[in-house]
Amino acid sequence: MSGVTLVNLWMKNGAEIQRKTVDTKPFITNPRAVEKCARYVDTDLNRAFTPENLSASGGKELPYEVQRAQEINRLFGPKGSPEAYDVIFDLHNTTSNMGCTLILENSKDHFNLQMMNYIKRAIAPASCLVLLNEHPLLKYSTSRSVAKHPVGLEVGPQPQGVLRSNIFEAMRVILKHALDFIALFNEGMEFPSCTVEVFRVSESVDYPRDANGNIIAMVHPNLQDCDWEPLNPGDPMFQTFDGKTIPYQGTGTVYPTFINEAAYYEKQQAFVTTRRETLVASAIRKA
Amino acid sequence: MRTATGAEAGGDVSVRAVLANPRATRLGRRYLDTDLNRCFTHAALNGPLSDAPPYEMTRARELDALLGPKGSPRAVDLVCDLHNSTSNMGLCVIAFSDCDWICLHVFRYLQRQMPDIPVRYIHLDVPDEESFSLDSVGKHGFALEIGPQPHGVVRSDIYTAMKDGLQHTLDWVRLFNSGAVFEGGPVDLFTAVGHVDYPREADTQNIMAAIHPKLQDQDFCLLRPEEPMFQTFSGQTLRYKGSEPLYPFFINECAYYEKGVALYLARKRSVTLPTLRVHKKGHPANFVSVQEEE
Numbered sequence: 001m002s003g004v005t006l007v008n009l010w011m012k013n014g015a016e017i018q019r020k021t022v023d024t025k026p027f028i029t030n031p032r033a034v035e036k037c038a039r040y041v042d043t044d045l046n047r048a049f050t051p052e053n054l055s056a057s058g059g060k061e062l063p064y065e066v067q068r069a070q071e072i073n074r075l076f077g078p079k080g081s082p083e084a085y086d087v088i089f090d091l092h093n094t095t096s097n098m099g100c101t102l103i104l105e106n107s108k109d110h111f112n113l114q115m116m117n118y119i120k121r122a123i124a125p126a127s128c129l130v131l132l133n134e135h136p137l138l139k140y141s142t143s144r145s146v147a148k149h150p151v152g153l154e155v156g157p158q159p160q161g162v163l164r165s166n167i168f169e170a171m172r173v174i175l176k177h178a179l180d181f182i183a184l185f186n187e188g189m190e191f192p193s194c195t196v197e198v199f200r201v202s203e204s205v206d207y208p209r210d211a212n213g214n215i216i217a218m219v220h221p222n223l224q225d226c227d228w229e230p231l232n233p234g235d236p237m238f239q240t241f242d243g244k245t246i247p248y249q250g251t252g253t254v255y256p257t258f259i260n261e262a263a264y265y266e267k268q269q270a271f272v273t274t275r276r277e278t279l280v281a282s283a284i285r286k287a
Numbered sequence: 288m289r290t291a292t293g294a295e296a297g298g299d300v301s302v303r304a305v306l307a308n309p310r311a312t313r314l315g316r317r318y319l320d321t322d323l324n325r326c327f328t329h330a331a332l333n334g335p336l337s338d339a340p341p342y343e344m345t346r347a348r349e350l351d352a353l354l355g356p357k358g359s360p361r362a363v364d365l366v367c368d369l370h371n372s373t374s375n376m377g378l379c380v381i382a383f384s385d386c387d388w389i390c391l392h393v394f395r396y397l398q399r400q401m402p403d404i405p406v407r408y409i410h411l412d413v414p415d416e417e418s419f420s421l422d423s424v425g426k427h428g429f430a431l432e433i434g435p436q437p438h439g440v441v442r443s444d445i446y447t448a449m450k451d452g453l454q455h456t457l458d459w460v461r462l463f464n465s466g467a468v469f470e471g472g473p474v475d476l477f478t479a480v481g482h483v484d485y486p487r488e489a490d491t492q493n494i495m496a497a498i499h500p501k502l503q504d505q506d507f508c509l510l511r512p513e514e515p516m517f518q519t520f521s522g523q524t525l526r527y528k529g530s531e532p533l534y535p536f537f538i539n540e541c542a543y544y545e546k547g548v549a550l551y552l553a554r555k556r557s558v559t560l561p562t563l564r565v566h567k568k569g570h571p572a573n574f575v576s577v578q579e580e581e
Contacts, residue, residue: 161373161542163494163498163539164503164539165518218441219442219443262440
């Protein structure tokens with residue numbers, strides 16, 4: 001609810017998100033889903049921006065979110081073209097204990113890397129981690145991918161349908177720093193080369209399921225809420241409903257995240273594993 | 288859920304597991320048309336139905352036929368309704384009565400058997416005729432409410448707490464049926480006295496504040512007059528304006544936004560439980576609770 005609440009606020013009074021040199025537009029991507037207090041109506045909007053969907057014909061016969069994706073692509077894209085918006089911030093909450101997480105889709109997006117570095121420094125000692133999803137199979141076609149520099153902002157833990165003031169404020173502060181960065185960049189500030197620690201998506205792990213697809217185990221209490229902490233081979237991973245432990249059997253230490261996200265049960269994902277990496281961001285300055 | 292019938296040495300008990308709202312469960316929602324857990328008043332169960340009644344009104348009547356009828360001698364002895372909450376409530380036994388000694392003794396038994404988790408009794412001070420939830424269909428009944436857990440998520444700690452709570456409840460029933468004596472004594476319970484809605488915009492009814500960070504997750508911690516209650520989106524603190532310190536619960540429960548409830552408030556009270564023992568009359572499954580005079 002944080003993103004929806006913030007955007008509604010800004011649509012009524014956008015002073016907080018205005019910067020002299022930046023043109024900002026608050027926008028609700030899925031108003032019908034918001035009305036139903038659901039993630040989506042027909043199909044997940046945040047997976048809908050595929051080339052097939054964006055070029056599909058059928059008008060009002062198409063699933064609601066496909067129509068919506070085409071509309072968003074018209075308003076803020078077209079995706080991949082020079083007319084597309086420079087940046088889209090996609091505001092999300094998660095039931096996982098991820099804290100503040102910035103999601104990057106391209107390890108060579110130096111503008112985004114510099115922005116994320118700026119945000120991390122601005123909110124220190126509070127933490128904001130960077131999740132990089134460049135995985136050829138696990139990467140997905142997000143709403144934000146319409147823009148040249150897509151930025152996902154994921155803040156949790158927060159239950160669906162609930163507004164927690166600490167989560168709300170955290171999202172608000174990160175947006176403030178992000179917009180400050182863009183304003184500074186537009187005013188000609190140079191940002192020297194820097195390094196950014198990221199967590200690169202490695203593997204998606206599903207719940208153990210029976211022959212009918214029903215889950216037969218839960219995230220183990222030792223793993224629950226331990227997003228970003230090392231998970232070593234042999235560590236408890238799942239607990240069956242009658243109390244048996246199923247250990248992690250990967251080959252090395254990984255850093256799990258999106259642990260027990262409500263929206264991902266249907267996507268067959270209990271958590272993703274990531275590996276730590278340091279990326280180098282080139283110096284940038286507005287041309 | 289598996290259906291289980293258990294007959295153990297020393298106390299027969301017949302247990303029936305029922306999924307109250309299977310269609311809503313399949314969709315991952317609380318309800319389809321209307322909140323099932325408000326459909327069990329006498330009026331809702333027995334009044335006329337429209338031509339196309341909400342799914343849950345029909346379902347409530349099916350459940351009443353299965354487990355009730357409510358108020359009749361054929362109703363099941365005990366209904367235990369399993370709920371989760373997004374609020375930080377620990378384990379709560381929620382009932383309409385503050386003098387149903389079965390429910391209260393079960394509650395005290397749970398407190399003693401589960402020392403690692405906060406266990407509390409919430410008394411909804413609603414007259415019998417107006418009781419509205421599924422647990423009111425049985426001769427005795429309560430909701431077992433456990434949180435915090437987000438909607439649509441299974442947390443192992445919450446699942447285990449619910450499994451244990453249910454197991455201890457069944458153990459109590461078996462002990463009771465086999466003639467165990469449950470000593471009387473004082474227990475604390477929380478009697479609901481009111482609720483507070485979110486501040487809302489007059490025209491749209493959209494909420495304009497969130498539970499204050501100092502109140503968030505502080506279920507059952509005393510809220511005193513003038514203490515912070517909400518924080519508006521412009522950062523202003525709104526304070527509790529009541530004159531009596533009360534105990535908040537169901538703070539920031541997801542399902543209650545639409546019911547105009549940001550939190551409930553309760554008075555803490557002490558009641559004295561009588562000593563309880565089953566009075567067997569032939570068939571082991573029949574019982575009458577007996578209050579022993581000291």
